[in-house]
Amino acid sequence: MDFWFDFASTYSYPAAMRVEREAARAGVPVRWRAFLLGPIFAEQQGITDSPFNANPVRGRYMWRDLERICARHGLPWCRPSEFPRRSVLAAKVACAAEAEGAAWLPDFCRGVFTANFALDRDIDDREVLSGLLAGLGQDGGAALARADAPGGPLRARVEEARRLGLFGAPTFAVGEELFFGQDRLQEALEWAVRA
């Protein structure tokens, strides 16, 4: 099962924190696929902000809903003081890590989500990301430099998201079959088990 997410996406946070345990229980391997919602929202909706900011009524619901979802799953939660945060650099690190087959990718992703949505830290800050990488036994500066080199895989990743027909995050994909939303994780896993 492919787990598509954006580090800036609120509903991706509980999904990221739960996906590996739930998938392991179902016996389904997970691929972590960071991408960017910004270009997708711009193309499909003509907006340059989060849809939750563009529609404040829906935004108000989302913040309350996230609080409830995190309480339900026992996840720490702190509404970020900046939203949406710029997630390009963190996504580049995740794409580079996947390309290198790095075993620390899931831990890195959970660390970035926790920084954004539980610790209210700026995930576009190189110090924050270096610190996370160092905590995973990596040379943070070197990893960031590799990830940020021109011609990296993030552009192709967003193109892949487009081809697959993604329009939001999190999305779970089993082959061409998409399941949109954190609340569809179990259904996606059941589909993967049957497939």
Added chain:
Amino acid sequence: MDFWFDFASTYSYPAAMRVEREAARAGVPVRWRAFLLGPIFAEQQGITDSPFNANPVRGRYMWRDLERICARHGLPWCRPSEFPRRSVLAAKVACAAEAEGAAWLPDFCRGVFTANFALDRDIDDREVLSGLLAGLGQDGGAALARADAPGGPLRARVEEARRLGLFGAPTFAVGEELFFGQDRLQEALEWAVRA
């Protein structure tokens, strides 16, 4: 628990077909609250069409998703040849029925949803609605005339939806607490049981 729906809303269909049985199992009484998404979408998103038409990528997902959801719950499904269908008259009948305390309201609602999403019939057609009402032992013509009289309760209903902060359907409301989406029915019921 209040069940807010629009007869034109695709995801409201499986919710409408399941809500009463699931709520009865949980011991939670349900109020059926028909409203109109059109004015809400126009105000909040500046669109005069369904968001699923305005964003065809999301629309393509929705049609596939509905097919899967209906299969999962054993519900008949036929993609309607017209979407979204005009739901004003059916909503007026539902509002009038609620105001009159009519016991046939849930059956009428399921009938309209079935007409739209399983039988591909025009739910704005007075013959279709009269036929449904007759099947429930009502005088269809008289019920439509009462429902369609000026100054009916639908306008106030949409105003109530606005006040409550609705932005889509189906939405389950337990007091001020909203749960958006057909996949949140169980969570809303659990909330109602605890409340």
